[in-house]
Amino acid sequence: MNDNNTELSRQQDHAFTERINFLGRYTSIIALLGMFSIPVMVSIFYDIEVNFGGMFAVGVGLIAMFAPMAIVENISYYPVMGAGGVYLSCISGNIMNMKLPCALSGMKIAGVEPGSAGGDVISIICVAVSSLVTTFILFFGMLVVGEFLAPLLSHPVLKPAFDNIMPALMGAVAVPFFIRSPKLAATPLVVSIVLALIMGPTVVQRYQSYILPCIMIL
Amino acid sequence: MNYLEVANSPLMFALCGIVIAVVVVQAILFLRTALRRGKELGMEPALMKKAMTNAAIFSVIPSLPIIIMLMVLSVPLGEYFPWLRLSVVGSALYESMAADAVAKSFNLSGITDPGFTLPIFTTAMWVMTIGIVWGIIFNIFFMKSLDKFSKKAKESNNAFVPIFSAALFLGMMSIISTPYMVNTDRVVGIISFVCAAIGAMTCGSVAKATGIRAISEFSLPISLLIGMAAAVVFTQVTV
Numbered sequence: 001m002n003d004n005n006t007e008l009s010r011q012q013d014h015a016f017t018e019r020i021n022f023l024g025r026y027t028s029i030i031a032l033l034g035m036f037s038i039p040v041m042v043s044i045f046y047d048i049e050v051n052f053g054g055m056f057a058v059g060v061g062l063i064a065m066f067a068p069m070a071i072v073e074n075i076s077y078y079p080v081m082g083a084g085g086v087y088l089s090c091i092s093g094n095i096m097n098m099k100l101p102c103a104l105s106g107m108k109i110a111g112v113e114p115g116s117a118g119g120d121v122i123s124i125i126c127v128a129v130s131s132l133v134t135t136f137i138l139f140f141g142m143l144v145v146g147e148f149l150a151p152l153l154s155h156p157v158l159k160p161a162f163d164n165i166m167p168a169l170m171g172a173v174a175v176p177f178f179i180r181s182p183k184l185a186a187t188p189l190v191v192s193i194v195l196a197l198i199m200g201p202t203v204v205q206r207y208q209s210y211i212l213p214c215i216m217i218l
Numbered sequence: 219m220n221y222l223e224v225a226n227s228p229l230m231f232a233l234c235g236i237v238i239a240v241v242v243v244q245a246i247l248f249l250r251t252a253l254r255r256g257k258e259l260g261m262e263p264a265l266m267k268k269a270m271t272n273a274a275i276f277s278v279i280p281s282l283p284i285i286i287m288l289m290v291l292s293v294p295l296g297e298y299f300p301w302l303r304l305s306v307v308g309s310a311l312y313e314s315m316a317a318d319a320v321a322k323s324f325n326l327s328g329i330t331d332p333g334f335t336l337p338i339f340t341t342a343m344w345v346m347t348i349g350i351v352w353g354i355i356f357n358i359f360f361m362k363s364l365d366k367f368s369k370k371a372k373e374s375n376n377a378f379v380p381i382f383s384a385a386l387f388l389g390m391m392s393i394i395s396t397p398y399m400v401n402t403d404r405v406v407g408i409i410s411f412v413c414a415a416i417g418a419m420t421c422g423s424v425a426k427a428t429g430i431r432a433i434s435e436f437s438l439p440i441s442l443l444i445g446m447a448a449a450v451v452f453t454q455v456t457v
Binding site: 050098 | 389400
């Protein structure tokens with residue numbers, strides 16, 4: 001009986017992995033084609049000659065900077081968010097300031113660990129809902145709300161609030177995890193504080209994507 | 219022709235709208251698959267619903283500054299392209315950097331230069347697209363192998379893997395958060411980090427003491443607001 005159960009759950013595991021990777025791969029390809037169709041269509045429709053040489057000259061710098069960063073980031077997010085969460089958040093963006101904290105607090109509510117089967121499910125649910133909400137808000141932001149919301153949000157009294165979303169977010173998300181498992185957290189915490197003090201906080205932020213995997217391995 | 223006429227044309231709206239629709243459909247497909255899988259794993263539907271509500275409420279606050287970015291970028295780039303880029307992939311920082319690099323390569327001073335023309339705008343769209351897609355391309359080619367590989371590792375070595383992934387996770391949290399903790403040039407950031415952390419801890423213990431679970435469920439949006447409010451108060455007091 002027990003053996004049958006584990007066999008069944010293994011099959012379900014496998015089916016889910018296949019399904020998520022299938023979905024992830026094909027929706028990514030479609031989204032990619034869609035994104036490229038915009039400059040292509042505009043170039044064709046308005047008969048614009050694109051100077052590919054000049055374009056690549058500019059593009060190479062950006063690619064050299066962003067391509068390795070994107071790859072390292074994806075590998076770092078994977079153990080926490082699972083494949084489904086990474087597929088989704090890579091396309092919808094705003095990972096560090098929205099998708100990641102969102103998935104983590106969802107896992108806390110549901111009482112599942114990052115990287116577990118349940119954690120993967122919650123991660124997908126949270127990232128998907130979060131991305132739908134942002135899309136919805138930006139749609140209305142573009143249509144109407146922006147005209148009177150923008151001056152309110154950039155009001156000098158409220159401005160520091162929105163400038164400090166990141167530190168506030170990290171305080172709320174990270175600290176409870178550190179306190180929950182102080183032994184495991186001590187080493188990476190000390191190393192990154194020392195790094196930040198030696199190199200200066202802004203330097204660490206700039207090279208974050210490269211330092212991230214090193215610290216994680218430590 | 220003025221490039222802004224193209225940037226704000228119905229064609230542009232339609233193209234951007236299609237891509238955003240694809241992303242919405244993708245999110246819904248994933249959501250459906252995950253909910254089904256949750257049921258299969260025997261997770262409580264009420265808990266999954268709570269995680270969804272929390273995600274929806276929390277996401278509102280960090281979405282608001284993106285609207286400002288949208289306003290800012292829509293002056294030089296038209297309304298629709300920034301709308302797409304900020305809804306899908308892109309981050310505010312990347313978009314302005316990429317567009318600026320293109321403008322400079324045409325010997326302009328930046329994206330707000332009045333010499334911005336239709337060919338430059340098109341090139342900017344190309345470059346912005348090429349620069350941002352690498353994470354997606356990586357996923358298309360390698361995510362499946364990574365997923366399979368790590369699932370196999372989990373099956374074979376049960377005792378070690380949970381500790382390993384917990385350590386990975388804590389390492390990630392510390393490297394992301396420490397720059398805010400020790401940046402003495404921006405004291406206001408430290409204040410809001412500490413206040414949000416205290417807020418989160420307080421939410422946890424208050425929820426435990428009173429037995430009102432809603433407090434711990436909404437602890438993230440609550441403590442985010444506490445941290446942001448602390449930044450406002452601190453700035454008001456010191457200035």
